[in-house]
Amino acid sequence: MIKNTDEELLALIKKKNSNAFKVLFERYESGIYNYILRYSGDRGLAQELLQETFTRVWFSAHLYAPDRGKVKNWLFTIALNITRNEMVKKRYIYRYEDITMLNDSKNEPDSSKSERPDLLLEHQDLKTTIAKALGNLKPELREVILLKHFQQLKFREIAEITKIAEGTIKARFRKAISELKKHLKPIDQ
Amino acid sequence: MMKHYKEDTLLSYYYEELDASSMKEIQAHLDDCEICMQYVSMLKAMEGALDRLDTALPASNTFDLVMDSIEKESMKRTEVVEKKPVMPNWLFAFFVLGLFSIVYFFHSAIAALPWLAPLEQIGIWAGLGSLIKTILLFTIIGLFASLAMAPVLVMEGEDN
Numbered sequence: 001m002i003k004n005t006d007e008e009l010l011a012l013i014k015k016k017n018s019n020a021f022k023v024l025f026e027r028y029e030s031g032i033y034n035y036i037l038r039y040s041g042d043r044g045l046a047q048e049l050l051q052e053t054f055t056r057v058w059f060s061a062h063l064y065a066p067d068r069g070k071v072k073n074w075l076f077t078i079a080l081n082i083t084r085n086e087m088v089k090k091r092y093i094y095r096y097e098d099i100t101m102l103n104d105s106k107n108e109p110d111s112s113k114s115e116r117p118d119l120l121l122e123h124q125d126l127k128t129t130i131a132k133a134l135g136n137l138k139p140e141l142r143e144v145i146l147l148k149h150f151q152q153l154k155f156r157e158i159a160e161i162t163k164i165a166e167g168t169i170k171a172r173f174r175k176a177i178s179e180l181k182k183h184l185k186p187i188d189q
Numbered sequence: 190m191m192k193h194y195k196e197d198t199l200l201s202y203y204y205e206e207l208d209a210s211s212m213k214e215i216q217a218h219l220d221d222c223e224i225c226m227q228y229v230s231m232l233k234a235m236e237g238a239l240d241r242l243d244t245a246l247p248a249s250n251t252f253d254l255v256m257d258s259i260e261k262e263s264m265k266r267t268e269v270v271e272k273k274p275v276m277p278n279w280l281f282a283f284f285v286l287g288l289f290s291i292v293y294f295f296h297s298a299i300a301a302l303p304w305l306a307p308l309e310q311i312g313i314w315a316g317l318g319s320l321i322k323t324i325l326l327f328t329i330i331g332l333f334a335s336l337a338m339a340p341v342l343v344m345e346g347e348d349n
């Protein structure tokens with residue numbers, strides 16, 4: 001089942017196959033979690049909305065239409081809508097601290113750095129600056145950066161997910177890059 | 190004077206979202222155009238900066254939590270729920286009143302119906318006045334009507 005395409009998995013999920021659901025979950029949990037985390041800057045919220053996203057996938061699998069795009073795009077559409085709604089509903093304020101406080105092995109700095117507290121601090125400072133810069137973007141700019149850079153989606157696909165014209169997406173991306181550039185200038189130098 | 194590509198086009202180039210011939214054309218242009226090349230280099234630098242952000246992992250038991258949530262939601266969705274009556278109450282009352290009027294008007298005819306004939310053999314029934322009979326008949330018909338119009342018990346459907 002692990003070799004099945006997303007579309008095949010979703011067809012099985014429609015028939016309430018939990019093994020297929022687990023494979024699809026494992027394929028996208030990290031991407032969606034990081035997407036929500038970087039969008040909101042809130043670990044607790046990211047965890048909660050990741051669960052909500054997949055719960056909705058289970059119940060809405062029958063609504064997926066292959067001719068309207070890839071499964072990945074459909075999943076991110078659900079995650080995006082849930083996250084947008086939640087952010088608006090609770091008026092969340094981006095908390096960049098959460099995405100720089102890392103506690104899993106994948107995020108440990110390498111051993112050479114951990115032996116050098118100054119480098120470790122520098123590494124942490126850089127991450128904080130980038131997270132801050134990302135957090136300073138307006139949500140509509142941030143979401144384009146997240147979908148483009150971190151999820152490697154095409155501009156056309158982002159337009160599909162966000163239901164916004166491709167030209168507008170590109171304009172937002174350019175604006176986001178330009179804003180980030182201002183904040184990240186010290187890193188470039 | 191050298192032409193420069195629009196930033197949108199350079200974006201599409203950088204992310205390889207152009208057709209092969211356009212990609213080739215822009216690549217050749219970049220070899221000669223410092224301004225366009227600067228923009229592409231800036232995109233690369235930005236990508237490098239964003240790559241510094243680590244990837245976090247969700248809680249290891251997330252899948253179990255999702256399955257728990259699905260189970261709870263399934264139970265909620267399969268609970269028998271009361272749906273709105275087929276017609277509003279005022280319309281239902283009007284309907285019953287109308288029915289009553291019809292029964293009352295035609296009670297003698299109804300009383301003569303063959304399926305009511307056995308009732309006439311029962312002393313109590315035979316001794317009742319027409320109005321009482323009408324009311325009783327109305328009650329029976331009303332009871333059936335109420336059952337037919339009662340809120341429908343259904344399984345709630347899934348939606349998005």
